[in-house]
Amino acid sequence: MISHNIFDVKLARITLMIIALIWLGMSSAIAEPPTNDDFASATIATEPLPFVNTINTSEAITAEDDPYCSGQGPTVWYSFTPSENMRIQANSFGSDYDTTLSVYTGIRGNLLQIACNDDTAGLQSSVSFDAVAGQTYYFMAGAFGSGPGGNLVFTVQVAPPPLTIDLIIDPVGSFDRLGSATIRGTISCSSPTFVNLFGEVKQEAGRLFVRGAFGTYLECNGNTPWEVTINDQNGKFAGGPIKASARANAYDQNTGEFSQDSADAIVQLRGSGKP
Known part of the structure; x- marks a missing residue:
């Protein structure tokens, strides 16, 4: 009788382990991309600057109409509308993968590229430009080539004075x-x-x-x-x-x-x- 109980307990434990492994596998298979994976759901960078956002882009994808910047892999999007004219810098410093970064104005399907950068500091990226009050700017952060994503640190800040x-x-x-x-x-x-x-x-x-x-x-x-x-x-x-x-x-x-x-x-x- 005792041996049957021990067998039943072991069987129950094994069954629970199998269920857990199956659940983890299913969770991994259906892991969702970041909320700002698409242009239409770009994360809004807010003032006062600096704005810093850290996300994992491993499950991000590249949309068919994503613009080109250094053959980017998985992309995520941000937007920023300054309240006054200013010179700003966006960067991916602190990220743990080879990033690309570009900035645009316009609407989906008709975007005008303002800047595109692959490497500025090591494998991380940076763009600087003069922003106009009330104009919305869209930032696309991607992985270089067809590389995978990773932990992205995205920053928008007032740019330091340009080098002369x-x-x-x-x-x-x-x-x-x-x-x-x-x-x-x-x-x-x-x-x-x-x-x-x-x-x-x-x-x-x-x-x-x-x-x-x-x-x-x-x-x-x-x-x-x-x-x-x-x-x-x-x-x-x-x-x-x-x-x-x-x-x-x-x-x-x-x-x-x-x-x-x-x-x-x-x-x-x-x-x-x-x-």
């Missing part, structure tokens, strides 16, 4: 006995960043021009001096005037935007005394 750079070429340079020219200058940046500096020089030599090109990569922090030495391409540089043209490009990691400046100058080359 100012490029200056000094009016005096130098040349050495081998015919190389050295020009110098200063790059000013509104916040620390890395700058790609490149350009060309040419100097009249009778009926010909002696030419050269340069390029360098440097870290800018406030007012940063720069110097490049240019080897001639078809002759030797000498004392006298030389025409220099330069361009500087910088990437703002805070906003995901590029900033650039250019400068042209007549530089007087003087002997450096170096071999």
Whole structure:
């Protein structure tokens, strides 16, 4: 009699375990996508900013009419209507998967893309733009390519001031006995960043021009001096005037935007005394 009771208890436990496993499997199979999975049910970002929302997008899907931004995988939607003109930034910083982020105005089926970004900080995304009071902006957060979703951290906030750079070429340079020219200058940046500096020089030599090109990569922090030495391409540089043209490009990691400046100058080359 006792053995029958023990058997019945074990059988009951096994039955309950099977039912639980079946229920969990069914729950997983019919897991619902996030509430803002579709454009029509976009989560509304509210003021005051910043607005932060954290959701899991693993069960999100891509609608047939979702616009294109870096071949996005599962997408979710947000909207924001500012009460006044402002410069805003939306980002996915803190998310645990490779995201894409884009912003639009308009209506479903006729959306105008304002910005699209894949990677700004690591694998996360950021867009910045000037928003107009009363205009509704729609944000689509997706997974890069056909990748899966994950834990998304979506933020809308007032954007930091955009990065600005100012490029200056000094009016005096130098040349050495081998015919190389050295020009110098200063790059000013509104916040620390890395700058790609490149350009060309040419100097009249009778009926010909002696030419050269340069390029360098440097870290800018406030007012940063720069110097490049240019080897001639078809002759030797000498004392006298030389025409220099330069361009500087910088990437703002805070906003995901590029900033650039250019400068042209007549530089007087003087002997450096170096071999």
